[in-house]
Amino acid sequence: MNLLKYYQQYRDKWWALPLVLPALLLPVARWANTYTMLNGHMVFLYYLPLALVLSLMMFFGWAAIPGIIIGLLLTLAHGMLLEQSIGVLxxxxxxxxxxxxxxxxxxxxxxxxxxxxxxxxxxxxxxxMLLPSVIFLILSQIAEYLGLHPRTTEMTGVTPFSLRSLITFQALMVGCLTGMPLCYFVLRVIRNPFHLRGFISQVRLQIDPKIKKIEIICWATVLILLLWLLLMPLNDSSTIFSTNYTLSLLMPVMLWGAMRFGYRFISLIWTPVLIAVIHFHYRYLPIYPSYNTQLAITSSSYLVFSFIVAYTAMLATQQRLIYARVRQMAFLDPVVHMPNLRALSRALNGTSWSTLCFLRIPELELLGRHYGVLLRIQYKQMLANHLRTLLQPNEAVYHLAGHDLVFPSQ
Structure with a gap:
């Protein structure tokens, strides 16, 4: 217990988790990167380290800087010259x-x-997403122009408005858009493992209550089938479903999941799916004369798809929560804040039989005339609270118009 207490007390100090996590997570984020060759030069299609470093700053603040410096020196700047390492930092x-x-x-x-x-x-x-990607890309161009970039010999001839710069900018934005929620979730789980239990409860809360198990199975089956078609290696017998045409079919499937399963669930599914789809891009993007333009269009599809899926999931989740709140308020009296006659009808429909107990207080009219309406409201609320202690857990006291209270007994 003392060890757990010390961990909870000092875990956010700069010499605790903020110092250790960057060195552990940056190699994983670097492994998730995807790059390809464009006209003999390297260009990124997905870049996650920027999202991870930004998540560490958002989560730990100034305490994350020493750990970020150590993590960058051990991973991304490993084996570089001193001036190149400083430039990376x-x-x-x-x-x-x-x-x-x-x-x-x-x-x-x-x-x-x-x-x-x-x-x-x-x-x-x-x-x-937008501003860190812009600043990161501008600093990359400056470093390449000054010759400080560690791979300057491979990136010569880069102009700010080239096709490579556009693809790199889209890779940075899609990495921040999808990587920030994932990295933030991983950091919260590492910092407090009990957050995973709360996350699962939020996932269950955001899923549409009308969903059946068969719908989840159908959605997962369609998603796996599309991924299998998309990631299947190209050969002479490949059809149009083995090209980026299938990538466009992922959009309605993910929108289906976003509208039905909520943001928490779909964000946890979409990011690994997107990383896998981008990593194996060569399986549905064959090299042909217009390969460069097609690569830029496909890279923009990653960004647009991710934004639409995330925003649709947020709106659908918020709409369900608002509808549930409005529906809950419809079963409460706005003045007395007690279940009303509509709530009583719903409770009676859910039971085979019940005994209704009516409680009438005619003296409330006289009390209200002398001491005001507020006394009538407080009296009914206090009486209902007292009666709840005598009822079963699944029974409640309901407010009726006038001076009556009613509670069903099974």
Missing amino acids: FHFLIPCVLCWGGYRIFVPQRQQVSHGNVRLMPHRLFWQ
């Missing part, structure tokens, strides 16, 4: 610190709430 720290500070200024409250909040989505799209 500033390449990551400048956009992350600026975007972290701007986000804290413009979102003063509930900054670390989990992703999926529609109100915070515009701020997060700007400070956690």
Whole structure:
């Protein structure tokens, strides 16, 4: 117990989790990257380390900087010269610190709430996706122009408005858009493993209650079938379903899941699916004369699909929560804040038989004339609270118009 207490007390210190996690997670994030060759030069299709470093800053603040520096030196800057290592450090720290500070200024409250909040989505799209990608790309161009980039010999001739820059910019944005929620979830689970239990309960809460098991099975089957067609190696007998045509079919399937299963579930599924689809892009994008243009179009599809899936899932989840709240309010009296006659009818429909006990207090009219309506409301509320202690757990006291209370007894 003392060890657990010390862990909870000191886990957010700069010498605890913020110092260890970057060195452990950056190799995994680097492994998730995907790049290809374009006109003899390397270009990224998916880039996750920026999202991880930014998530560490958003989660731990200034305490994450020492660990980020050590993690970058041990992974991305390993084997480089001193000036190149310093360039890599500033390449990551400048956009992350600026975007972290701007986000804290413009979102003063509930900054670390989990992703999926529609109100915070515009701020997060700007400070956690668009701006860090722009700054990171600009610093890359400056480093390549000054010859500080460790792979300058492979990236000569790069212009800010080239096709390679466009694909790289889209890779940075899709990495931040899909990687930030995933990295944030991983950090929260590592920091507090009990968060996983709360996450599972949120997933169950966001799923449409009308969903049947057969619908989940059908959705998973269609998704696996499309992935199998998409990732199957190309050969002479391949059909159109083995090309990026199948990639466009993933969109309605993921929208189906986004609208039915909620944001928590679909974000946890879509990011690994997207990483796998991008990693094996060569299986549905054969090299032919217009390969460069097709690669840019497909890269933009990754970004557009991810945004539409995430935003649709947020809206559908919020709509279900609002509908459930409105439906719950319809069964409560707005003045007395007790279950009303509609709630009583619903409770009676769910039981085979019940004994109704009516309780009438005619003196409430006289009390209300002398002491006001508030006394009548408080009296009925206090009487209902007293009666609930005598009832079964599945029984309740219902408010009727006038001076009556009723409670069913099974």
